[in-house]
Amino acid sequence: MTDSTVVYALAGIWIAMLGLRSLLVNRDHFKRIVAANLLGSGVFLTLVALAGRGEGAADPIPHGMILTGIVVAVSGTGLFLALLGRLRELESSEEEET
Amino acid sequence: MTPELLIDLILSISLLLLAMVTLRQRTPGDAVIQLMIFGLLLALSWLRVQAPDLSLTEAAIGPGVTGALLLASLRRIGFHRPFPPPASLPFRAAASLGCGIVGVVLSWILLQSWDRPQGLTELAYQHLPESGSKNPITAVILNYRGYDTLLEIGVLLVAALSVYTLAAPVRGKAVKPPGAIFRLYLRMMTPLFLLVVPYMVWIGGYAPGGAFQAGALLSGLGVLTLLGPRPWPIQLRRKLLRASLALGFILFLVVAVWTWRYGDFLTYPPAEASKWILVIESSCALSIGICLTVMFAGCAGWLSEEREGFR
Structure with missing residues (x-):
């Protein structure tokens, strides 16, 4: 195996696993959002490395999928953050009332 | 080595x-x-x-x-609010073990299948002349798999609208006015952004670039502008703002239905493909940029109706 892109694919798998573990063990929502981003990045890295392996041009189909995935991931992050911000506000206004 | x-x-x-x-x-x-x-x-x-x-x-x-x-x-x-402590030690150990096993299995599968032949590369390049784009990735996202991209723009629109509806002002935290260096930076960067964004859309048909890159850059300009002295993106008339949020998705849908008469949903005739791709790409770049800017404003608490012109 002379192809050195394999190291990125392996790194991607382990970054995804680190993100997954953190997603499971942490209770803080903000940290979970960060972990989910890392999980996604790891998956993307593995897919890009798989598309770019071997000689010749890279496979454009996984590239298209990842391009879509990056934008969907950032939409999800934005939505989670807005929900989390709203949650924190409701919590703090409840504290004020009691 | x-x-x-x-x-x-x-x-x-x-x-x-x-x-x-x-x-x-x-x-x-x-x-x-x-x-x-x-x-x-x-x-x-x-x-x-x-x-x-x-x-x-x-x-x-x-x-x-x-x-x-x-x-x-x-x-x-x-x-600076510190994170609360994570779950109990046995649960952490179990999670580490589980993820470790999954990681080892995935790595093993990866190494086993590494030398298998590639998927659809040849097919993608073979049909490139009829796709209306010289950049294979643009051909994939806007021609071969246009359906995915249509839905993706829909996801982005739904997420931006959700952030929009959740927006509430942040109480008791005034924003410091931007300093002279930032104002100078904004003045220097704005024309550059306005030049590079359309270039990105155009070059996407030939070389690395395209609607997503252009949209992401546009949102960079949007974020900078929101931090500056005149945050015009969220001071736009509400109807105009909402229209530009939805423009990409609506135009994409219109093109999809319009090209139906040639046979299939989102199948362009090869002679007209590049024209339709450019229409979709420019409108989507605008919508992606505005959607991401609105999300930023919403996350920062600058979107609510009562703080129109928030400073």
Whole structure:
């Protein structure tokens, strides 16, 4: 195996696993959002490395999928953050009332 | 050991270490900064695996937009508030073991299947002349798999609208007016952005670039403008703002239905393909940029109706 892109694919798998573990063990929502981003990045890295392996041009189909995935991931992050911000506000206004 | 392998090893090990460091930070602010550095390095590593299109997008969205969204929402969540302690030790050990086993199995599968022949590369390049784009990735996302991209723009629109409806002002936190250096920077960068964004859309038909890269860059300009003295993107007339949010999705849908008469949903005739792709790409770039800017404003608490012209 002379192809050195394999190291990125392996790194991607382990970054995804680190993100997954953190997603499971942490209770803080903000940290979970960060972990989910890392999980996604790891998956993307593995897919890009798989598309770019071997000689010749890279496979454009996984590239298209990842391009879509990056934008969907950032939409999800934005939505989670807005929900989390709203949650924190409701919590703090409840504290004020009691 | 060749120099290429050395670079690849250093980059991938740094990525792994940065991911670990990110997850070990004790406060949200530090974790976001580490995540942004990770994103930059990730973009760099994608250049090494023949993915310049993705590298451009990741550089703009990973450390750029995602970082901005996370930092903006820290205004409401608290920059230095430490994370609560994680789950109990047995649960952590079980989670580590589980993820370790999955990781080993996945790595084994990867190494076993590494030398298998590629998927659809040949087919994608074979039909490139009829796709209306000389850039295979643009051909994939707007012609071969246009349906995916249509739905994706829909997802982005729904997410932006949800952020819009959730928007509430952040109480008791005034924003400091921008300093002279930032104002100068904004004045210098705005024309540059306005030049590069249309160029990105246009070049997407030939070389790395396209609607996503252009949209991400546009949202960079949007975020900078929101931080500046005149945050016009959210001072736009509400109807105009909502219309530009939805423009990409609506035009994409109209093109999809319009091209139905040639046979199938989203199948362009080869002679007209490049025209339709350019129409979709320019409107989607605008909508992606505005959607991401609105998300940033929403996360920072600057979107609510009562704080129109928030400063």
